[in-house]
Amino acid sequence: MTARMIRLGKTATSLGKLSTSTCLATVARASSTQSAKNEPILQYLKGSSERADLENALARYSDTITEVPLVIGGKEMKSDHVQYQVMPFDHQKRIAKFYYATPELMQLALTESMKVGL
Numbered sequence: 001m002t003a004r005m006i007r008l009g010k011t012a013t014s015l016g017k018l019s020t021s022t023c024l025a026t027v028a029r030a031s032s033t034q035s036a037k038n039e040p041i042l043q044y045l046k047g048s049s050e051r052a053d054l055e056n057a058l059a060r061y062s063d064t065i066t067e068v069p070l071v072i073g074g075k076e077m078k079s080d081h082v083q084y085q086v087m088p089f090d091h092q093k094r095i096a097k098f099y100y101a102t103p104e105l106m107q108l109a110l111t112e113s114m115k116v117g118l
Helices: 021-033 048-061 105-117
Strands: 006-010 011-014 066-067 070-072 075-077 084-089 090-099
Touching: 070 105, 075 105
Parallel strands: 066 090
Antiparallel strands: 006 011, 070 075, 084 090
């Protein structure tokens, strides 16, 4: 693996030259200049604004089915293999429609990814 190269932006670095201490030193420098702050913990109590926001969002999404197409090469595509995502607490209620890729679409995705160098 030491001969294998990975691309990091405009430079390529050999995996063999990267050490654990180098990586940890980078993390230590970054963390010493930034401070972490957690989000507030919400209780979702009856009558609270966060509970009202949550109930409004649930009502909004339960009334619609969001379509999620396949995106290959920046183009939206669909197949005949349609699936639905249901609500976790109401399996009769569909909230999203998505598509399984066919072997042809998978091959197209591989071809497109090779064009951009993934």
